[in-house]
Amino acid sequence: xxxxxxxxxxxxxxxxxxxxxxxxxxxxxxxxxxxxxxxxxxxxxxxxxxxxxxxxxxxxxxxxxxxxxxxxxxxxxxxxxxxxxxxxxxxxxxxxxxxxxxxxxxxxxxxxxxxxxxxxxxxxxxxxxxxxxxxxxxxxx
Amino acid sequence: xxxxxxxxxxxxxxxxxxxxxxxxxxxxxxxxxxxxxxxxxxxxxxxxxxxxxxxxxxxxxxxxxxxxxxxxxxxxxxxxxxxxxxxxxxxxxxxxxxxxxxxxxxxxxxxxxxxxxxxxxxxxxxxxxxxxxxxxxxxxx
Numbered sequence: 001x002x003x004x005x006x007x008x009x010x011x012x013x014x015x016x017x018x019x020x021x022x023x024x025x026x027x028x029x030x031x032x033x034x035x036x037x038x039x040x041x042x043x044x045x046x047x048x049x050x051x052x053x054x055x056x057x058x059x060x061x062x063x064x065x066x067x068x069x070x071x072x073x074x075x076x077x078x079x080x081x082x083x084x085x086x087x088x089x090x091x092x093x094x095x096x097x098x099x100x101x102x103x104x105x106x107x108x109x110x111x112x113x114x115x116x117x118x119x120x121x122x123x124x125x126x127x128x129x130x131x132x133x134x135x136x137x138x139x140x141x
Numbered sequence: 142x143x144x145x146x147x148x149x150x151x152x153x154x155x156x157x158x159x160x161x162x163x164x165x166x167x168x169x170x171x172x173x174x175x176x177x178x179x180x181x182x183x184x185x186x187x188x189x190x191x192x193x194x195x196x197x198x199x200x201x202x203x204x205x206x207x208x209x210x211x212x213x214x215x216x217x218x219x220x221x222x223x224x225x226x227x228x229x230x231x232x233x234x235x236x237x238x239x240x241x242x243x244x245x246x247x248x249x250x251x252x253x254x255x256x257x258x259x260x261x262x263x264x265x266x267x268x269x270x271x272x273x274x275x276x277x278x279x280x281x282x
Contacts, residue, residue: 016217017217018215018217020161020172020211020213022163022170022171022172022209023170024165024170028207028209028228029163029164029165029170029207029208029209029228030163030209030226030228031161031163031172031209031211031226032211032224032226033211033213033215033224035220066169066170067170068163068169068170068171068172070161070172070173070174072161072174074159074174076157076158076159079176083173083174085171085172085173087169087170087171
């Protein structure tokens, strides 16, 4: 198992479009799969009014709330692959131009239309990659 | 988008072996991909000493801690698929026979050997499935 540095981890996160946002809701741990993309170092995820993530976008939360964001590509049989976890403050995207641009980039899912986006600014970035072990040298006779 | 009932959700969870456990660590939201299987209604996940999940198995946590557990199979392009989230108390598997049986069933990953298992007893079980929309009837002339 090899730990990833920040740049590697964010680079891998940018290669996929699906992850899971982890937050606290009603004092309980909560998690939802969402669409994302990486803008610079920020992770942008879509939200819609009334969804579980809606509370994260309320004006009352304007200073931001700490969330974790996880994405992985792991083979269920071999366990080879990678996982990245980002922890940081999530804040609603307030700038109208940014919000419009992100709405175009975050393809809507079936269901309620996207009504906003959340920007996660990575503080802690961790990750690992599981690679097939290199063949070991034969033991000495 | 269709909501899943408890039996459907746990049934889907049992069809995969990889999910993400969500918990609180150092007062921050934390998430790790892990191997699981479903035993009755319980979700069993592997842990190893010294890992991030080790704290969940400490005697101090014997009454159990509330965690969330998520698994999904979602097509990144079409977004079709399903996601299940279970919330409940996680407790170390204390029974030695159970622990041995689970160690055999939870195939070890590359890295530190499995040294224990955690049992998550589902309290809240939620999930959804996104299916291709049925073709709509043609509008009346």
